[in-house]
Amino acid sequence: MQEMLRIEDLWVSVGNVQILKGVNLSMNYGEVLVLFGPNGAGKTSLIMTLMGFPKYRVEQGRIYFKEQDITGKDVYERAKLGIGVSFQRPPTVRGVTLRKLVEVISDDKVSKEKFLEYSEKLNLSGHLDRNLNDGFSGGEMKRSELLQLMVQRPDLVLIDEPESGVDIENIALVGESINKLLGKDRVKEPKRGAIIITHTGYILDYVNGDRGCIFLGGNVVCQGNPKDILSEIKKNGYRGCLVCQE
């Protein structure tokens, strides 16, 4: 399989705080990487840095995506190259409806029928004319993010805690939608790659991860089968990882 993303010795700070400390990671086209780690380990910072948000300052290292060095590219350029993100807590944008945003993202590339079909499947038809994320519940936000990504169609999807704030009933819907977004239900078409951050691991009941990584102290400390990693964390917590590293 061909390499899609390569991160080399990535050091990132936010304000005066060093968050990522020499991350090395690579993934292939269509691969689904699951990131585990306690709060403050740097998981969200990694995907925000990959997306190019200026708040996350790269001090050292390079990021290559589809064989291009994207380290100096801005958010828009990276999105155009095929990276997309599902935020854990997206901002509210009053005055801009979900429908309007999806139309702008689509730029006529996705038919209206298709977009309405996606909305219906995500149970968002009644939210299209509401202000973006204004008063949305946790689950509605996640589904709205997935709808936008379905229309954006990136090659690499960065998903930050898809289960947080989502009730049990809706986790299945979110999980199935992620599978659809990643193309896991399709046989012939190319699959999308993904980096999924999870705290609880609930999402793994619905989405098959190819590889799991444990993030601790701003770096990847362990890699393996995601379900094995999850069961290890459930058994020994992240403290077990620290012991293992020693």
Place this chain on the structure above:
Amino acid sequence: MPGISKTYLSDIRARAETAKEKKAALGPDIDILLYSQHIERGRIESLESLEQQAKEAALMTGIDIKEEARSGSYMQVDHSVVYERINTAYEGQLEIMSTSDALIKYDWLENYYWRIVPVDQDKYTAQAELKMTHGYFIRVFPHQKPEYPVQACLLVAENYVSQNVHNMIIVEEGAELQVITGCTLSKSDAEGIHIGVSEFFVKKGGKLSFTMIHNWADNFHVRPRTAVIVEEDGMFVSNYVLLKPVKSIQAFPAAYLKGARASAKFNTVVYGRKDSYIDLGSKIIFEAENTRGEAIARTIAADESVIYSRGDLIAKTKDYCLAHLDCRGILFSKKGKIYAIPQLVSDGSSKAELSHEASIGPIAEEQVEYLMSRGISRDDAVSVITSGFLNLDIPYLPEFLDRNIKEVIQATAKEAL
């Protein structure tokens, strides 16, 4: 011809005389004597026969030159009424004429003329009476609901003109009416003043949706004086749009909710450019039970513009009433200024629920980046957010005008960035 009584007229004029030099409470004082040219013009057969410049200016204020989706039209250029027409399909449902003609035709107009805007309010109201140059009179008959809006265009084509119009709209009981008014100039360098007195009456169960688009220019002053009375179960909606530069404009329209369950809503959209001085507000006075009101203002100050965004909700009823004021501004320029001045007054109205929110700030970078992460360029992201902020959702606005307004916003937003 009966017309309004000479006694009433002379009384009105005497009061106007006393206010000839009275400065307005708000806004810079204008020497109106500078604008003393009197220009009369001939009638036209159709709006399509307007001069090209005038036609283009009218188009940009929402006027449908072909009159296809309009129930009637009124056009005034400088000091002359050049055109008035009711679409044949709507004859018998409404009437349109100049206010000067209506004053001659109807003696009962005495009960409406200068009854809600005081003629001696300031020198501008005084001038509107003493040197009145028409204005439109639109009346929709009881229980009539013309499907399409009436359009009115007040255009100034010459320099040093003071256009002093007195507009009147009467929506009779159970009737409904939409009006689009475009006030504009055919010369972008024109110097002058537009004084527009407007008195609107919405009778029991009536509905009036009033959209006004102002397109002025760098050296032009504007002083509208507007008041509306809404009776029982009546509804008044005002949409006001100002996106082009103006030397100075000051207006504070008021809606008096006199009857039970009457409602009023003001939507004000202002984009301050160059060194425009803009002082605009909306006032709703609650005088009856279960009245409701909402005043929404969206302002953007670019360049060196100064914007006062006012809003007054005044409860005077002892019964329940509900009102909200939402006043938000974005500053695009370090030299621009926005003053947001919301005011809630409960005058012995222990059951009134009045609320407001006001904010001024830049476009949130977080929102721009969010949209950029969806593959939308920075310029387009700012444009989408700005257009959304101004939320120009005005019914019956021609598509090209809606598009043009968005383009103007986008272009200015790019410059500001």
